Amino acid sequence: GVTSSQPYEEFLQCLEFHDSNITSIVYTRANSSFSSLLESSIRNPRFDTSATPKPLLIFTPRQISHIESAIRCSRAHRIQIRVRSGGHDYEGLSYSTISPSLTFLVLDLRNLRAIQVDVPSKTAWAQAGATLGELYYAIAAESRTLAFPAGMWPTVGLGGHISGGGYGSLLRKHGIAADNVVDAQVVDVEGRILDRASMGEDLFWAIRGASMGEDLFWAIRGGGGNTFGIVIAWKIKLVPVPATVTACTVTRTLEQNATEIVHRWQYVVDKLPNDVFFMVVLNSVANPVQANATTIQASFNSLYLGGIEGLIPMMDAKFPDLGLRRENCVEMSWAKSILYFAGFPLNSPLESLLDRTISATGSAKFKGKSDYVKEPIPISGFEGIWEKLKEVGVQTGGLILASYGGKMSEIPESSIPFPHRAGNIYQVEEVAFWVEDGVEAADGYLNWLRGLYEYMTPYVSKNPREAYANYRDLDIGRNGGGGEGDYRRARSWGSSYYKNNFDRLVRVKTAVDPANFFRNEQSIPPLSSWR
Numbered sequence: 001g002v003t004s005s006q007p008y009e010e011f012l013q014c015l016e017f018h019d020s021n022i023t024s025i026v027y028t029r030a031n032s033s034f035s036s037l038l039e040s041s042i043r044n045p046r047f048d049t050s051a052t053p054k055p056l057l058i059f060t061p062r063q064i065s066h067i068e069s070a071i072r073c074s075r076a077h078r079i080q081i082r083v084r085s086g087g088h089d090y091e092g093l094s095y096s097t098i099s100p101s102l103t104f105l106v107l108d109l110r111n112l113r114a115i116q117v118d119v120p121s122k123t124a125w126a127q128a129g130a131t132l133g134e135l136y137y138a139i140a141a142e143s144r145t146l147a148f149p150a151g152m153w154p155t156v157g158l159g160g161h162i163s164g165g166g167y168g169s170l171l172r173k174h175g176i177a178a179d180n181v182v183d184a185q186v187v188d189v190e191g192r193i194l195d196r197a198s199m200g201e202d203l204f205w206a207i208r209g210a211s212m213g214e215d216l217f218w219a220i221r222g223g224g225g226n227t228f229g230i231v232i233a234w235k236i237k238l239v240p241v242p243a244t245v246t247a248c249t250v251t252r253t254l255e256q257n258a259t260e261i262v263h264r265w266q267y268v269v270d271k272l273p274n275d276v277f278f279m280v281v282l283n284s285v286a287n288p289v290q291a292n293a294t295t296i297q298a299s300f301n302s303l304y305l306g307g308i309e310g311l312i313p314m315m316d317a318k319f320p321d322l323g324l325r326r327e328n329c330v331e332m333s334w335a336k337s338i339l340y341f342a343g344f345p346l347n348s349p350l351e352s353l354l355d356r357t358i359s360a361t362g363s364a365k366f367k368g369k370s371d372y373v374k375e376p377i378p379i380s381g382f383e384g385i386w387e388k389l390k391e392v393g394v395q396t397g398g399l400i401l402a403s404y405g406g407k408m409s410e411i412p413e414s415s416i417p418f419p420h421r422a423g424n425i426y427q428v429e430e431v432a433f434w435v436e437d438g439v440e441a442a443d444g445y446l447n448w449l450r451g452l453y454e455y456m457t458p459y460v461s462k463n464p465r466e467a468y469a470n471y472r473d474l475d476i477g478r479n480g481g482g483g484e485g486d487y488r489r490a491r492s493w494g495s496s497y498y499k500n501n502f503d504r505l506v507r508v509k510t511a512v513d514p515a516n517f518f519r520n521e522q523s524i525p526p527l528s529s530w531r
């Protein structure tokens, strides 16, 4: 390794050479705001310890020319760039690394978050440093009947989220966020500013999860972040929603037939009208009727694109086992439904969407893994899941099921890099949360989660065992610690995330960044690195 002061000094000189005012947006470890700036968008406290590898410096560009200078100087001085938008990366790769000796800087896009909504054309330009909450707020300020089909947690950043896909309550009606990107502004490894017309389809496909040219444009729409270039802004297609939608929550414990209802849910959920989206959270809770005992709770959260009068008779006809009642439901605007599912009180102002300080897990550290279910899991399968959930404490581990079908089944697997389409009934996220400090505690929870994942094997997709790129999981494979990739090795985790789109992503990467400048522990490697 190199010592930290020397590359930093030379890097700074390089920046100043390009732009004499630039040093005001560079934070070194000696700067009194370095730690608070770094921590302010660490969204997984697991990567906020003294042992976590830290960047040499944080760079907060205010204009695109700053990013061009950062790329030129980083290349010249061999400092790796980790770009951060919202900081929600599950493995912390936007601000850290598994490699303690790596010299890297964080290019934090927090100041690039302008959003321009154009109602007549039903489109918006949104910069990558904006959050989902800021986007939804900006859309709602213009129209109650327009929305964007992306994720359900307000502080998630548009940069990473759309680069990996991005799903939420509108996926059965309108697909995912990356499906609804119509143009993008990207800075490539040469420091050039590209848009769809100048990049070609492949880059665009890739950044939505792949390549610019249409190849780069294909690649950036789901092919994973920090790989093909730095996305500055997305032009997105807004989608129509009714002025009133209905959000409902129904909880059932084992004593209230949770097993049978969840089992039945699998047979109806992907066939319901596209206006209904379901998420089911399964975890262990204190038993409400028996002291000092636990039970399993299934929490059915649904969003219906319409009023309650239309929803209740439809659910009575198609999914009577749930026993949905009016009192389980509330009518609201679509933007408010984001706050509802994020757990805000019902009377919260829409401005809560703008709060960048909220945390989904508080001080709890977490790890997530993902799966896709194509055949209903039998009752006995769920009974084994309940045993696993009972092994960990109350509210420390769980599964989150998200309904597929509808529009998701109509989009071809190769349309963008995100490949999880027809044939999936639902997506599963397996999660563990813990507040205890230290490696030993963490290992206990991680081993529990890996055991649950192992248990799920017979019930989920195979060859490949599919996974969602935005629920990054380094257990399924990775590049070297400095991000050095190898095609063969990468193909195993790459086909889990991208299925048959992986090879096209490699081709785009090889074309747009052959020296693998943009990289991390799970970025697509170029073919030249196949040694």
Ligand code: FDA
Pocket: 043, 082, 083, 084, 085, 086, 087, 088, 089, 090, 093, 094, 109, 128, 150, 151, 152, 153, 155, 156, 157, 158, 159, 160, 161, 162, 163, 164, 165, 166, 167, 168, 224, 225, 226, 227, 229, 230, 231, 232, 360, 470, 471, 520
């Ligand atoms: P972050 O800044 O950490 O970036 C993630 C990756 O993209 C990193 O590799 C980073 O280097 C790269 N990157 C960031 N900005 C880039 C840019 N401008 N150009 C190129 N590369 C860039 N997902 C979902 O689909 N639906 C949901 O509802 C949720 N909800 C949710 C809640 C919570 C609490 C968390 C922690 C996560 C989610 N997610 C999610 C997962 C989320 O979509 C995923 O973590 C995204 O990659 C986060 O994007 P950020 O910009 O916030 O992360």
